[in-house]
Amino acid sequence: MKKLFLLIFLTISSIGYTQNDYLLGESYYREGEYEKAAQVFKKLYASSPFNTSYLSRLISCYQETGQFLDVETLLKDKLKKHAEQGFLYVYLGYNYERQQLKEQAQDNYNLALKTIDKNPSFAGIIGRIFKDYNLLDNAILAYEKAMTKNENANYSFQIAQIYGEKGDYKKMFEAYMNLVDKDDQYFSLVQRYTSKYITDDSENEANIVFRKTLLKKSASNPKNVWNVLLSWLFTQQKQYNKALIQEKALYQRNPDDLTAIFRLGKIAFENTSYKDAKACFDFVTEKSTFNEEKIAASLYLAKIAVATKNPDTEKLFAALFNEFGKNTATIKLQVAYADFLTFQKNKPNKAKEVLEAAINFSSSKFDKARIKLKLGDILVFTGNYNKALIYFSQIQTQLKNHELAQQARFKVAQTSYFKGDFTWAKAQLKVLKSSTTQMIANDALELFLKITDNEPVDSIPSGLKQLAKAELLSYQNKNEEALAELQSLFTPKNVFANGLTLGDVIYDDVLFFKAKLLIKQKKYEEAIISFTKIITADNQGIYADDVYYEIAQLYNNQLNNPEKASEYYQKIIFDYSSSIYLVDARNKYRKLRGDKLL
Structure with a gap:
């Protein structure tokens, strides 16, 4: 037994020494000390003459030293x-x-x-x-x-990777498709590697070649997997209507599963493509035989009606409650209705009644949290901030690390910001910057930067408190009062000794928010004036591409001026190539120009 332990010990020790020698050799190699590295790898190769890694490194060391x-x-x-x-x-x-x-x-x-x-x-x-x-x-x-x-040998994956390195997209995608054609199990792997080349621009060369390759495969050898990949491609390109066509074709072959169409509807909704999202959820409600699935799709149809300001939204909610009832299965729908009553109809008391009734028959702690979260929103809306903070804090305590708890923490930060308690708001936002939910993390980072960039220093006012108050007033649908609060930043009482006003200190944020308020009031020309002032002051500021995109959208969608819209889309295309709006601006510019978009 002692001999066995000794043998095991010596073997483990030998492996440890070999590993240490290898790391030493690699260190020498990376630092360009090839002669020292050669000595190490020569020794390693002598002890393991079939190890090609040692051989390759030894050869390279010799070659580097001639x-x-x-x-x-x-x-x-x-x-x-x-x-x-x-x-x-x-x-x-x-x-x-x-x-x-x-x-x-x-x-x-x-x-x-x-x-x-x-x-x-x-x-x-x-x-x-x-x-x-x-x-x-x-x-x-x-x-x-x-x-x-x-x-039986299959090197299609390696071949596809090499064609990718060569920039030969046609042969690369053909190789990947051949791999999937032989075995559907390669689907996820192929999707992951092709995604490195696919962008959200339908006119990107790789996108075009990928689509043509799939269509060719689909014509010569029809398979579900080609429709799935086409749907995925169109989804990446935000062409949700085309993706839905593929998903409907797949549904016809398997009429028992609406999961993919529901998922597509969610993606379209999250990207504000409400028309395409509605088409998806309408299809689900029409075809589904499961009440739970129908309710989930109906919830999104209600959210779409709210987002698009459909005049029949209240009737839609009434029809849905008439069909599905007010019970545990429709909690999320009731929460959405309360949100609609508060923020769209200005009926917070009626909304509270809806939620207080719902909390009595909610059986899940998660449903209770959703109701409390919305009750907190309503309390902020009505100015009862402390009670709202109690609700949000309860959710954080009861559902630690859950997404609802993270939402509640953000609500705490946002409410604290509205009240002017920037220190506590930042403390909450610091935690949320690493949130597992990307949307919460992004919102947290945005608010954190706004506070840190503009908060008062040494008790010297910066205008952030007034901006926060204006944002609170807007949250409460008091847009005229919000605009008045912003305007007060530029009044004589807020002038510094150097002639600057509080409004000048926080200029970009104030003007951008003012423009958004004016858009809500459909004062589009005034909004453009506010946006333009930001560019006049600093056309390379953090809001520059946002401003150009917002102006382009106003000219395109509200003011029916395609010529001016094209001018501003072009500014993004030529001057802000790293902007998140680039692809959308390019597509809209081409559409205005009359190009045929793929």
Whole structure:
């Protein structure tokens, strides 16, 4: 037994020393100390003569120090003992290539490829070494030769990756599609790797080639997987109507599953493509035989009606409650109704009645949290901030780390901001910046930056309190009062000794928010004036691309001035290439110009 323990100890120790030596050699190599690295890898290779990682590094060290003859001698000696190891010819060929001996290099590459005829199992390592040396055409030849010799061999994935490196999208996507064609299990892997090339721009070269490849495959060999990939592509391009066509085709073949169409509707809704989202949820409510699924889709239809200010929204809610009732199954629908009553109809007391009734028959702690979250919103709306904070804090305590708890924490921060308690607001927002929910994390970061960029220093006012109050007034649908609060920042009583006003200190944020308020009041020309003042002051500020996009949208959608809209879309295209609005601006500019969008 003692001998066994000793043997295990020595083996583990040996592995540890080898690992340490390898790391030491790698460290020398990365630092360009090739002679020291060569000594380490020579020792490692001597102890493990079949380890190609050690061999490759040793060869590279010799080549970096001009010891090409040593490499040649090493490899030829190795080939004499192991002629079957054809991958050694690739190393030898590249050693000649480093010396500009092209003909000898090619002769050895050919010898490496020929060995695949006798032993196709070496194709994997031969192809990999060719790829490592950026000899991409030879790598493809090696993989293709292996698949010709052995019908069970499948190197389509490696071939596709190489075509991607070469920028040959057509052959890359064909290789990926062949992989999926052979085995549907590769679908997720192929989707992940093709997503590196696909963008949200339908006129991106890779997008066009991918779509054509899929359509060709679909025509020659119809399969569900091609429709799934086409739907995915159209979704990436935000062409949700086209994605829905693919999903409907899939549904016809499997009329028991509406999950994909529901998911597509959610994505379209989150991207404010309400018309396409409605088409998805209408289809679900029409085809579904499950009450739970119908209620979930109806909830989104109600949210779409609210977002699009449909005049029949209240009737829609009434019809839904008449159909499904007010019970535990419709809690989310009741919460949405309360939100509508408060923020759209200005009926907070009626909304509270709806929620107080709902909380009595809610059986889940999560449903109770949703109701309390909305009750907190209503309390902020009516100016009862302390009670609202109690509700939000209860949710944080009861549902730690849950998304609802994170929403509640953000509500605490937002309410504290409205009240002018910037220190406590920042403390909450710091935690939320790393939220697992991206939307909450983004909102938290945005508010955190607004506070840190503009908060008062050494008791000197900065205008942030007035801006926060204006935002609170807007939250309470008191838009005229909010505008008056913003305007007060520029009055004589708020002038500093240097002539600047509080409004000048927080200029961008104030003018941007003022413009958004004016848009809510449908005062579009005045909103454009407010936006333009931001650009006049600083056309490279943080709001610059937002401003140009907002102005373009106003001219395009509200003022029916396509010429001016095109002018502002162009500003984003040519001057703000990293803007998040770039693709949308480009597509809308092309549409206004009359281009046919794919």
